[in-house]
Amino acid sequence: MAGSRVTPNMWLGPPDAGHPFLHTRFIDPESNIRDEDLERPLYKYERNLVSGSEIRVLRIKPAEHFRDNLECTIEYHSLDDDPEFEALSYTWGSSFDHKALKRKKYDLLWDPPVDFPLSYPLYIDERLFWIGESLDNALRHIRGHVKYETNDLIIWVDAVCIDQNHEAEKNSQVQQMRRVYFQASTVIIWLGPSADDSDIAMDALKSMINYDLRAEFSHNRATEGMFGLFMQDNRGDEIVVASFEKMFGQVQSTMGGEEIPDFPIEAVASLLTRAWWGRVWVLQELAVAKLVTFVCGRKAIQGGDVTFGSFLNKFDDSVRRFGRPARTLDHRPWIMLDTRLHLQTMKDLMERDRDSGEGRITDMSHTSSPDEGKELLKTLRDRLSLKWLLIEAAQASLRAKMGQDHIYALLGLASDWEELDITINYSLSSDDVFANIPIFYLNRGDLWFLTYCGHCASTIASEITRSWVPDWTGPHGYETIASNKNFRRWNASKDQEASIEYVWKDFTLPPRLSLGGVVVDSIDWISQKRPRASQNGLDPATRATILDWVASVLNPPLEYRAKMLEEAVQSLSVGDTHHRPALDTPKGQGSWSNDRRHVCWSLVAGLPPLPSEDQEKEEDECRSLTEQAMEIMLSSDQASADEATKHRADCYFHRMMNMTNERLVFRTVSGRVGLGPEYIAPGDKVAIFLGAQTPFVIREVSVRDGRMSHILIGEAYVDGVMEGELFDGSPKVEEILLE
Structure with a gap:
């Protein structure tokens, strides 16, 4: 870089091979970087850490102004010596959960891709080291907090303290990251800069925990004075708590003659959707920490895990007791x-x-x-x-x-x-890593991972990809049918032991999988996709569109109903009772009402979506209340129902929205009703693998060595077979080959 003039808006060529980032970078034109600073030599690591317990930490010097250069040194310490340091937990990309980077439009020499990262300089031992926007923001804000105005900030940061370009070092250092976050005196969690009224949200959360702690300790003389000023009465905290209760209709709109303001639920909800909450690494970084401090812009909450946890518990409890407010929260x-x-x-x-x-x-x-x-x-x-x-x-995706x-x-x-x-x-590639996980569980006869296998035909395009291996990078944010923490799980195979065989074509490739199972039926009719809509602030017109979709599922097209009647007559004429359609003729006792019940339970995947006060009731009563809730939800005079009934209808609607997300309702040739992944198509088979909790949809693709091979499309709910009813008889078990 010597002898060149580097200015904002200019693209930099790739630095030398010792630099951790080898792609071109764009400098933020608002970063006020001096030309002479950019002409410093690039920082190179003194040595690589490929074994043992040694780590690097940054010692960042105080600064008078926010925009002053980030000047620091790197120190080497052994974790065995229990060094004093803090650790940063943050997201490498944008702090906000945006799908694309929202850039300002600059007069550039070349228009970069939308997601091209901005680069910021960190000066290590007076040498230049490029970091991303999020890390630059985090270090500047943390450096500006009171504790570090005159003291060095000694902190471990993965992007800098691990040589990201040295594979052996990365393998070794990542292996001991749990120990790093566990031994740090504090884990500082950077949620991002102030935005979307985040300062108000942070203050509101602190007010709620302050109020709760005062209430807890006010009657305990032993703790009197323990929290000093923190424990002093604060009317502002009371107003915040009252505004929270007002949101759920627990209090009137006034308190002591004063109007209670609205709780800043939008600001809090926005804070809870920051990108940090969506990183898989933060599960470990938060879980193992001794102490946690959340930082958002200029605001900080020490013990933020307790603060956020207390608020979420209070919110969850209020939802169970009083129903959902207009704004729900990210889970x-x-x-x-x-x-x-x-x-x-x-x-x-x-x-x-x-x-x-x-x-x-x-x-x-x-x-x-x-x-x-x-x-x-x-x-x-x-x-x-x-x-x-x-x-x-x-x-959580x-x-x-x-x-x-x-x-x-x-x-x-x-x-x-x-x-x-x-x-x-x-x-190892991610495909290799993912393929090794199912093998461990298959050797134990555990098929739980099949729940997370969801594919359309186009995703199974190579010899390496296997439809029975989950792609953990995919969007799995929907609620699964098999695994639900709040309600019972299913037992579609009725405790049958899994029958597993690997079918190898080439030992350099993952095997095909042969599973023992029962083919229940073939799919004959599928619904349209449910209209996409957020449940937050759902307007009446959109809700009406969704209810129209439910009505279309309850009343399939006339040609389908005519076909069902024709097949019913044919099956009766040949005495075929095993494959007799579940839908009787209209003359049959309760013909379409039975189908209506099957649809009712399929829309919620068989899980009774009732308020907490109904959960302890007898199963028959719960079923009756659930079916009633669907009818009330569809009723034009819902407003005349009592509050308990309307609450149940709202719970049903919420559960239905969750379970039909990215799913379609289907009917099979024999008239069964179910719910399956959005990729299903008429002609697909519904099968129950021995040892599986739920049925699965599979698709025939080709004949392999004399056997029909299938793609696993995804898990399904089929009303009437989820508790192993099919295995009360003697179903035909066959070996099903999965690509």
Whole structure:
């Protein structure tokens, strides 16, 4: 760079091979970078860390102004020496959950792609090191907080402290990232700069936790004065809490003669959709931390995990008790905070058990016997297994820059990581890493991962891709049919033991999979896709369009009904009762009302969507209330119903919207009704694999060595077979070959 003039708006050629980022970069024209600073030599790592417990940390110097250069040094420390440092948890890309970078339009020499990253300089030992916009923002804001105005900020940052260009170092350092975040004195979580009233949201969350803590400790003399000014009465906190209760209709619009303002739910909801909540790595970074500080712009919340967790619990409880407000919240933060709670509780149980001896686990306040404590520990271990972590990460559609990280980011948390025996190796492709995961569970006869296999024919285009291997990079944000934490799970194969065989064509490629199973039926009719709509602020016209779609599912086209009647007559004429359509003729007793019930339960995938006060009722009553809820939802005079009935109808609508997201309703040749992935088509088969919780939709593709081969399209709900009813008889079990 010597002798050249580098200015904002200019593209830089790729730096030398020792630099961690090898692509061209665009400098933010608002960063006020001096020409002489850009002419500094590039920073090169002193040595690579390919083994042992040594790490690098940054020592960032204080600055008088926000835009002053980020000047720092790099230090090498062994984690075995328990060094003092903090760790940063942030997102490499934009802090906001935008699909594309919203750039200002500059007068450029060349118009770059929309998602081309802006570059910012970090000066390490007076040498130049390029970092991204999010990290630049984070370090400047954190450096500006009171604690670091006159003190060095000693912090571990993955993008700088790991040589991202050295594969062996990256493998080694990523392997010990759990230890890094665990040993850090504080994990600083950077949510991004102030935007969308985030300052108001941060203040509101702090007010709510302050109010709760005052209420908890106000009657305890032992804690009097413990929190000093923090515990002093604050009317502002009371107003914020009242505004929250007003949102759920718990209080009137005034308090002490004053108008209660609206709770800033949009600002809080926006804060909870920041990109940080969508990173798979943050599960580990948050879960293992000793202390957590959330930073957003100029605002910071120490112990932010408690603050956010308390708010979400209060919101969730209010939804169960009083119904959903107009604005719902992103569910991803629950997953993050629950994972931290599970890990911390498991650690407490194990430490108390170890310190007190066998059977003394009863010291835990939430257990009353040694057996209960051990059962809780087992439950927590299961919830922190790789299987469960993958389920949680998939449901939240957590993202990672590299496909392999959808697995590697969870290994440090997984309670069964030793059994898995997975070594972090970035030389393996994500396809290779993903293909190894099902093998581990297939060897145990566990088919849970098939739930996350969803494919259309075009995605199975190469010899390497297997339809029975989940693509963990895909969008799995919909709620699955098999795994639901709030309700019972299904047992479609009625505890039958899985029958598994690998079919190899070439040992350099993943095998095909042969599973024992029963073909239930073929799909004959599929619905249109449900109109896309957010449940937040749903307007009456859009809701009416969705209800019209439900009505179209309840009343399929006349040609389909005529075909069903014709097949019913034919099956009766030949005495075929096994394949007799489920829909009787209109003269039959309750003919279409039976079909209506099947549709009712298929739209919610068989899960009773009732308020919490109804959950303890008898099963028959729950079924009746659910069917009533659908009818009320479709009724034109819903307004005349009592509040409890309207609440049930709202719950049904919410569950129906969740379960029909990216799914279609279908009817089979024999008249069964179900719900399947959006890629299904007439002619596809519905099958139940031995050992599986749910049915699956499969598609014939070709004959392989005399056997029909299939693509796995995805899991399905089929009303009337989910509890293993098909296996009460003697169904024909066959070997089903999956590509």
